[in-house]
Amino acid sequence: MSERAYDAPVDWVAMASREGVRALVGHMASLGYTRISALGADHSDLPERSAAHLRLVGYRDGMRDAGLPYLPELVVDVHPQWSRQLGAAGIRRLIEARTPFDAVVALADALALGALHAVREAGLRIPLRSPSPDSTTPTKPANSPIRRSPTSPRARRRSRGRPWLCSTTV
Template identity: 45%
Template sequence: MARVRLQDVAERAGVSIKTVSNVVNGKGAITAATRARVEQVLGELQYRPNVAARHLRRGHSGMIAVALPEITQPYFAEIASELVRAAKARHLTVLLNQTDGRAENERAISDGIDMPLMDGLIMSALALGPEDLRHRLDSSPLVLLGEHVPDSPYPHVAIDNHAAARTATRHLAEIGRRRIAAIGAKRATGDATPAETAQLRLEGYREGLADAGLPWRDELVVAVADFHRADGAAAMHRLLELPEPPDAVFCFNDLLALGALRALRDRGLSAPDDVAVIGIDDIEEGRFSTPSLSTIAPDKRWIAETAVDLLLRPHQDARSSTAAGHRLVPRESTAGPGGTP
């Protein structure tokens, strides 16, 4: 079916094309009777405005790109959902990309290679460095999520990883645990292995121990290759093989914590009776695990809203970088039955 044009509406309503345009765009001084007649014809002909053409006439595409490492990871999926919602509220469409955390993929998207015209890019960059960002081929606005790129010329939105980890560790100490382990201390080297989040969470864990007057024990800190369930399970099995296993574990994200819970179950142990477990991210899966998972909840909606708003600012400044708030959500894995749902 051919697209209905403004001219078609004007001819049936007996008015000028300009009048129809004013009604569609809510502009101009038009009598109530004329507006009603035009709106009736718009409905009869099922007119739909050509939003893409309208944006292009204004020098915009009406689309933004979002590039995330792993869309299958629940945290990134939930962030993507919030970004789509925030963009839609601002009459923008989102083109979602997966980079797998690889430098060549991130660089291509950052440079706009094989990408349609975009009004900007929101990216969680795991492998790009400051030189990559300073020499982008694409001049469109960019906002970074998650991993911070030092000396980047672009604004950055993330949670305060250090403070979040400190809060999680202090919670474990406050419920009386004294051998508190950490899973996720650092990742293996390579192109898809950002270190900053892990390092900041490790520092927060260290300070949380100090706040509680607890010593640092090297054997209780387990490194992982990735922040996935299998890595958490493997790390938990290692900790349980120690001569003195931990009585609590802070996992650097919820997926690691869910893997740790599975390992406990496989060993005939439980949380929090034998080992209390807490993560970071507040993914939906953790609310329905058995036991439900205690976590640090970042304000994902705020992160998305802020990222989109920063992207739409007329002038970008790296000094606009900001950190989202977070809150402790104690559930069954640390608080036992009756924990926060």
């Protein structure tokens, strides 16, 4: 089992890194997001068949398929590994640079958790959306800053004027 692509005459099982990210970007674009950030790129000397490379190619494919431009300022390099700390640092760089983005595709779970921490730290909020249209139970990590977007007057009052980073999270 692997996350790398091999050209070998043997059987192997691999994660659909490229196709999975491509589908995720397409889904986010179908919800109306146009400035989707990719968190976890690595432009170092990693082989072209590494998970980081394959997922970044999937991001580019998804953006192209959705008719959205590939904007290098939305691609956040994280090197040398995927960790919560580096995910938080990557999102902090986007926020501090005031780079406008309305969605984030984290290329690994640890990066996503770090990004959520950085968003909380910045005083921004992320609303909750179920991971798929047929899912009836929304999911969120424990102690996350994910909240439903304030649609009712009561919910808007509870948000205490804190800005929302985006209108949906997947």
